[in-house]
Structures are given as C-alpha cells and as structure tokens.
Amino acid sequence: MRALEDLTGYLSRLPGIGKKSASRIAFYLVKTPSSYNEAFSDAILNIQKKIKICQICGSYSESDICDICSDANTDKESICVVEQPQDVITIKDSGVYKGLFHVLGGAINPLNNVLPENLRIKELMDRIKDNNFKEIILATNPNEEGDFTARYILRLLKDIDVKVTRLASGLPIGGDLEYADKSTLLRSFNSRVNFE
Amino acid sequence: MRALEDLTGYLSRLPGIGKKSASRIAFYLVKTPSSYNEAFSDAILNIQKKIKICQICGSYSESDICDICSDANTDKESICVVEQPQDVITIKDSGVYKGLFHVLGGAINPLNNVLPENLRIKELMDRIKDNNFKEIILATNPNEEGDFTARYILRLLKDIDVKVTRLASGLPIGGDLEYADKSTLLRSFNSRVNFE
Known part of the structure; x- marks a missing residue:
C-alpha cells in the first residue's frame, strides 16, 4: 500500500x-x-x-533575540560556548548554569570541510571584545573535534584578560553532550577547570 | 520554545x-x-x-477490496485468521504463505471490554460458510488472549468439515506476531498443527 x-x-x-x-x-x-x-x-x-536563529547567540528562538539573551535574569558575566542549539537546551533545562550562551554551529573538522570560518567563532570573538565577561566556559563536546575547537578558541583568547574554563571530565569521553544526564552535567559544571 | x-x-x-x-x-x-x-x-x-478497510478480509487497503483478496494468484483454498492488519503484512512480506487472510480486529479480552461481537468473527463464519476452504489457519498472537480467541473460533467451527490449524510454537510465547522474524515465521508455518 x-x-x-x-x-x-x-x-x-x-x-x-x-x-x-x-x-x-x-x-x-x-x-x-x-x-x-x-x-x-x-x-x-x-x-x-x-524557529529562527537568535541574532546574538546563534541558538534557536521564536523571535530575533532568544529568551536567554533577552532575559534580565540571565547572568551576563559568563558565556558558555557550545556546538549546537540543542546543547543550550540540555544545559538550560538542567538548571546548573544561569549565564549566556554562544552556539558555534558545530566543531572544527577539516575532514568534513568544517573550518573555523564555517563556525560562529568570529561572532564569539566580537561578543567577547564588546562585553566584559568574567568567564568563558568552553562546553564543546568532549571528543576529538570538540577538544580541538576548544583549544583553537583558547589560542584566540590568549591576549584577552578573561578566565577561560572547560567543563570537567565526568562527561563520558567520545560521547555527545546532548545525552548527558543532570547529575553528570552538575558534576562537570561544578568541577570545571581553568583551561590553559 | x-x-x-x-x-x-x-x-x-x-x-x-x-x-x-x-x-x-x-x-x-x-x-x-x-x-x-x-x-x-x-x-x-x-x-x-x-487507507480503507477491505470489505472482505478487514485488512488495510487503498481500494474497497484489498490486493490479496482481488489477486488471481492468491490461493483461495486457505484462510489465515489474524488479529491486526499489520499481521497480514508481516506474514505476506515473509513469503511463507500465499493464501487468503481474515482480520479479526483484535483478540477476545473481556477485561478490556473486547467481546466476540466486537471482533469480525461473524464475518469470518459467513466467509467460511460461503466458501469451500480446505484449511483455516488460526494465527492469532501466541499469548493468553490470542489462544483464547483461537479456541473460541475452533468451537464455532466444530460442526463444519474443515481442517483447522494453529501456527506451531516457535513463536516466542507472550510475544507479538508483528515482531516475528522470517525464519521464526517459516518454522511456525511449516510445523503448524491440527487444532482440536
């Protein structure tokens, strides 16, 4: 049939x-x-x-600026950098983090033709230069591409006076952030380490 | 969102x-x-x-009479009685049976208010009286309701001179026919037994 x-x-x-x-x-x-x-x-x-893309953070939104970027209650002093919009929702729903986000749109992966210029890295640098963030949390996935992307961004930030952290291991290596449960996320946030 | x-x-x-x-x-x-x-x-x-209901067998069809009932190549001497339209497709796709089907629309389950008159049992009896089938294969699910329904139909058929069979065990007991793989179905069809 x-x-x-x-x-x-x-x-x-x-x-x-x-x-x-x-x-x-x-x-x-x-x-x-x-x-x-x-x-x-x-x-x-x-x-x-x-569903649109938030003009500030690159996450999904039903308006031009997403609820997190426009919410007065969002902690504007820290920014959490993730690969995908669903990572924003996973972290937001867990309740362990109340700050801003920045969605890269993926991770650097030259084999799949994903180069730094294909990601929202320039937009991230502009946001960091225009704002006075106290902390940049690099929450790309804990796998090869995510680690490489985090190191790449760390290098771009070397002349900027800001604390850069990476979510602690505790996240299963080789996995996808999207699947993390709340307690794993909580531990990762709480034991996040200076990234250098 | x-x-x-x-x-x-x-x-x-x-x-x-x-x-x-x-x-x-x-x-x-x-x-x-x-x-x-x-x-x-x-x-x-x-x-x-x-998707409509075939007016003869009660299976799903895109026309008033389904492809199996109207196909000249269908073996018209045997009729395989199943609970659901998806069972017809599972058996048909396995290729182990080339005859007619009859869909009951479920199994007798008084606790859920499914009584014989809620199923297409009268239609089955009419088909059996109007045709000269050589074999009735009772292929209701191999669980309590399916077994009970098969026994119920067997009793209705006691004065009719026709061979009545039930698919051999080999189907996992307590399971759903819909999930059977081809080799399990093949064994069940080949070792089907007189049902009395």
Missing part, C-alpha cells in the same frame, strides 16, 4: 528509528484520532516556519 | 519514542530540507485519507 510505504519511508529516515519502528508507528497513525494527525502534521510544518 | 515543545510532544506520543528521542527528532526536523518536512507532513495526513 503506497500510503503506508510512503509514511514508513519518511519515518525511517528520522534519527534512531529503524524500519520496524517506522512500520509500527505508521500503523499506529492509521488508527489515531484524525485531529492528532492534523496537529502533528502542522507541528512538523511549523517547526521551520517558527 | 513553543514550536519545538509542540513537535516534541506529538513525537513522544508515538509508540517506542521516549522524550529524549522525540527531542532529538524535533531538532533534526529543524534542519532537514523543508521539502522533506512538507512531504512527511503530507504523508501523515494522507495515511487516514487513503
């Missing part, structure tokens, strides 16, 4: 969903209330219409 | 998708080509518009 095969095909392209799961979900969607399918379908269309 | 939370909410209601997977998929959909999201969204809307 074409309609089922089509839907199964789209579902199985989603991350973490194999062919059997996709088929199971497609059958589930045949029997859901049609109002659910309509709302789900709308939510998929809306996601790209409504 | 409302749009992300909405989409994550709809995704996490799908079978087998937890909150973290839903969030990961939602972030993935922010960055996919918009043509993919449009086609995916359409496929969800289409599934209920295009």
Whole structure:
C-alpha cells in the first residue's frame, strides 16, 4: 500500500528509528484520532516556519533575540560556548548554569570541510571584545573535534584578560553532550577547570 | 520554545519514542530540507485519507477490496485468521504463505471490554460458510488472549468439515506476531498443527 510505504519511508529516515519502528508507528497513525494527525502534521510544518536563529547567540528562538539573551535574569558575566542549539537546551533545562550562551554551529573538522570560518567563532570573538565577561566556559563536546575547537578558541583568547574554563571530565569521553544526564552535567559544571 | 515543545510532544506520543528521542527528532526536523518536512507532513495526513478497510478480509487497503483478496494468484483454498492488519503484512512480506487472510480486529479480552461481537468473527463464519476452504489457519498472537480467541473460533467451527490449524510454537510465547522474524515465521508455518 503506497500510503503506508510512503509514511514508513519518511519515518525511517528520522534519527534512531529503524524500519520496524517506522512500520509500527505508521500503523499506529492509521488508527489515531484524525485531529492528532492534523496537529502533528502542522507541528512538523511549523517547526521551520517558527524557529529562527537568535541574532546574538546563534541558538534557536521564536523571535530575533532568544529568551536567554533577552532575559534580565540571565547572568551576563559568563558565556558558555557550545556546538549546537540543542546543547543550550540540555544545559538550560538542567538548571546548573544561569549565564549566556554562544552556539558555534558545530566543531572544527577539516575532514568534513568544517573550518573555523564555517563556525560562529568570529561572532564569539566580537561578543567577547564588546562585553566584559568574567568567564568563558568552553562546553564543546568532549571528543576529538570538540577538544580541538576548544583549544583553537583558547589560542584566540590568549591576549584577552578573561578566565577561560572547560567543563570537567565526568562527561563520558567520545560521547555527545546532548545525552548527558543532570547529575553528570552538575558534576562537570561544578568541577570545571581553568583551561590553559 | 513553543514550536519545538509542540513537535516534541506529538513525537513522544508515538509508540517506542521516549522524550529524549522525540527531542532529538524535533531538532533534526529543524534542519532537514523543508521539502522533506512538507512531504512527511503530507504523508501523515494522507495515511487516514487513503487507507480503507477491505470489505472482505478487514485488512488495510487503498481500494474497497484489498490486493490479496482481488489477486488471481492468491490461493483461495486457505484462510489465515489474524488479529491486526499489520499481521497480514508481516506474514505476506515473509513469503511463507500465499493464501487468503481474515482480520479479526483484535483478540477476545473481556477485561478490556473486547467481546466476540466486537471482533469480525461473524464475518469470518459467513466467509467460511460461503466458501469451500480446505484449511483455516488460526494465527492469532501466541499469548493468553490470542489462544483464547483461537479456541473460541475452533468451537464455532466444530460442526463444519474443515481442517483447522494453529501456527506451531516457535513463536516466542507472550510475544507479538508483528515482531516475528522470517525464519521464526517459516518454522511456525511449516510445523503448524491440527487444532482440536
């Protein structure tokens, strides 16, 4: 049946969903209330219409400036540098950090043609020069590319008088920050170390 | 962000998708080509518009009579009774059986208010009386409700001169037919036994 095969095909392209799961979900969607399918379908269309990139930090936002950058309660003296917008939400939701963020858009990886100029590193340097941050927390992923990117940024900061830290190990090496649980994140934040 | 939370909410209601997977998929959909999201969204809307119930066997179909019931190559002498439309596809795709199907729409389960009259059992009896089947294969799930339903149907068939079989064990007990792999299904079909 074409309609089922089509839907199964789209579902199985989603991350973490194999062919059997996709088929199971497609059958589930045949029997859901049609109002659910309509709302789900709308939510998929809306996601790209409504989500923008914050002009300051590069994270996702529904307005030009994101809630964290515009919130008066955000601690404006520290900036946490991450690879992806989802890392902002992971850290924010954990509640262990109340400061600003900066999203690079990835990590340096010459083999995949991701060079420093493809990331929001210049924007980060501009923010650091224009503001008087007390601390820069380099929270790129604890893997080869993330470590390399952190060292690259550290080198750019060598003439600037600011404390630079990196999240402590405690995060599983080789993993993705996005999957860290709250207690791991808490330990990483609390034992963060001077990065030099 | 409302749009992300909405989409994550709809995704996490799908079978087998937890909150973290839903969030990961939602972030993935922010960055996919918009043509993919449009086609995916359409496929969800289409599934209920295009999928009907076959008027003969009760399986899913894009026309009034499904491909299996209308196919001249289908072996019309045997009928395989299953609980759900997805079971038809699982068995059909395995290639071990070339005959007709009958979908009950579930299994008898008085605790959940599923009584014989809520299932397509009368339709099955009518088909059996109107046709001259050589074999009825009871392929309800190998669990308590499925076994009970098979025994219930067997009793209804006691005055009818037809061979009644049940898929051999080999299917994991307590499991769902939908998840069976091809070799397990093959063994179950090949060693199916008279059911009495």
